[in-house]
Amino acid sequence: MNIYYCTFGCKVNQYETENIRQAMSGLGFSETDSPALADICVINTCTVTSSADKKLRQTVHSIKKSNPNAVIALMGCFPQAFRDAAFSLSEADIIIGASNKTKMPQYIQSYLSNRQKIRDIEPHTANEQFENMRNFISEGRTRANVKIEDGCDCYCTYCIIPYARGHVRSKPLSEIKQEIEQLARNGYKEIVLVGINLLCYGKDLNGVRLIDAIETACSVEGISRVRLSSLEPELISDDDIARMAALPKLCPQFHLSLQSGCDKTLKAMNRKYLTSEYELLVRKLRSAFPNCAVTTDIMVGFAGETEEDFLRSVEFAKRIGFAKVHIFPYSVRQGTVAAKMPNQVTKSEKMRRAKILEEAVRADRQAFLQSQTGLTEEVLFEKDDNCDFHHGYTKNYTPVRIPKKSTDASLRWQELSVRITGAEDDFCTGELV
Ligand code: SF4
Numbered sequence: 001m002n003i004y005y006c007t008f009g010c011k012v013n014q015y016e017t018e019n020i021r022q023a024m025s026g027l028g029f030s031e032t033d034s035p036a037l038a039d040i041c042v043i044n045t046c047t048v049t050s051s052a053d054k055k056l057r058q059t060v061h062s063i064k065k066s067n068p069n070a071v072i073a074l075m076g077c078f079p080q081a082f083r084d085a086a087f088s089l090s091e092a093d094i095i096i097g098a099s100n101k102t103k104m105p106q107y108i109q110s111y112l113s114n115r116q117k118i119r120d121i122e123p124h125t126a127n128e129q130f131e132n133m134r135n136f137i138s139e140g141r142t143r144a145n146v147k148i149e150d151g152c153d154c155y156c157t158y159c160i161i162p163y164a165r166g167h168v169r170s171k172p173l174s175e176i177k178q179e180i181e182q183l184a185r186n187g188y189k190e191i192v193l194v195g196i197n198l199l200c201y202g203k204d205l206n207g208v209r210l211i212d213a214i215e216t217a218c219s220v221e222g223i224s225r226v227r228l229s230s231l232e233p234e235l236i237s238d239d240d241i242a243r244m245a246a247l248p249k250l251c252p253q254f255h256l257s258l259q260s261g262c263d264k265t266l267k268a269m270n271r272k273y274l275t276s277e278y279e280l281l282v283r284k285l286r287s288a289f290p291n292c293a294v295t296t297d298i299m300v301g302f303a304g305e306t307e308e309d310f311l312r313s314v315e316f317a318k319r320i321g322f323a324k325v326h327i328f329p330y331s332v333r334q335g336t337v338a339a340k341m342p343n344q345v346t347k348s349e350k351m352r353r354a355k356i357l358e359e360a361v362r363a364d365r366q367a368f369l370q371s372q373t374g375l376t377e378e379v380l381f382e383k384d385d386n387c388d389f390h391h392g393y394t395k396n397y398t399p400v401r402i403p404k405k406s407t408d409a410s411l412r413w414q415e416l417s418v419r420i421t422g423a424e425d426d427f428c429t430g431e432l433v
Helices: 011-026 050-066 077-081 083-087 101-114 161-165 173-185 210-218 238-245 263-268 275-288 307-320 347-371
Strands: 002-007 040-045 071-076 094-096 118-120 143-147 190-194 225-228 253-255 293-300 324-329 376-383 389-393 399-403 415-424 427-432
Touching: 002 011, 011 040, 011 101, 011 143, 011 190, 040 050, 040 077, 040 101, 050 071, 050 077, 071 077, 071 101, 077 083, 077 161, 094 101, 101 118, 143 173, 173 210, 190 210, 210 225, 210 238, 225 253, 238 275, 263 307, 275 293, 275 307, 293 307, 293 347, 307 347, 324 347, 347 415, 399 415
Parallel strands: 002 040, 040 071, 071 094, 094 118, 143 190, 190 225, 253 293, 293 324, 399 427
Antiparallel strands: 376 389, 376 415, 389 399, 415 427
């Protein structure tokens, strides 16, 4: 039987889908990339914005329309946070939450044998344990996500994630090591440590911290790069920076979630730092990691954000000079504190602000790419099929491409020295040294 997998949202979701994929493949199921040819469609949901919910509904409806006999299995954040709304999706045969995803293979088999609809959403509990998952392969061959943390206890006022993901829980260091060792034996060179609030790693593990997990990952032979997914700025100490700087395998790319460059808005969001503290942290990271890339997320149009607050945010973003900014219009999530706040910003105004911010930070992206010109960097090549270039990434996640001759052997999965010769559009160009 063929399964089509559809993953919405973050790297944690990608990791979890991969885990189901491996389990189903072990049970003899094969995979298709076409929902129309699938016997079963597994959809790993995201509910971070209302547009993610909308996309999910559209996907379910369109699969059912094109393939009425397909079994539809939903899991993850959307059913966990909005149980009734998920249960109202009558096309779904199996619906489970975010804390019992490893049960999906068994539920699929059960549904195939008796065609009884399955609904199983376990509420999160205070002493919930890390759901035991290990992946030894990943989509693509160069980079593998390793989920080491789940949950968040921060309750930013706009965010539904703590309700969808529950409390912080962490994978023990010994298991992280074993998983990465196996990934290295399977040929992976780069791993990305992923979590819902990565810097909370170890909160439930008696004094263990993210830096311990990073050092563990870097200690694995065969792995040449360890990358971190998004980080919350308030939890990085000077000691963390000093220990990180001593790890040559750690990729100097820091995605520090900003959300707003205005202190009044940060306070309303229940973010736990001031812009001045954020700026100081960026300065420390840039001094410890020369040529690091600092990237971020910024939300526009949060409830109560005035034009003046917004312009302050734009000005702050310009002052930092991010290598890349992901811009999100604020999305009201029912059940969060911010959903009930007064002075909500209209949709058209959010769009206007998103456009202004996008324009404002575009030049900083270009300046970052231009600043790489003349440097010689190790590039891990990822793809060169059906195109005129070899594509790869430097350690600071600069996309690099070098022209490919028809006689060239593939460079995929190799890490090679490249002299960066220029920047075009959203990538750098280079030549092999
Ligand atoms: S830190 Fe804030 S934004 Fe990030 S997952 Fe937790 S509650 Fe959501």
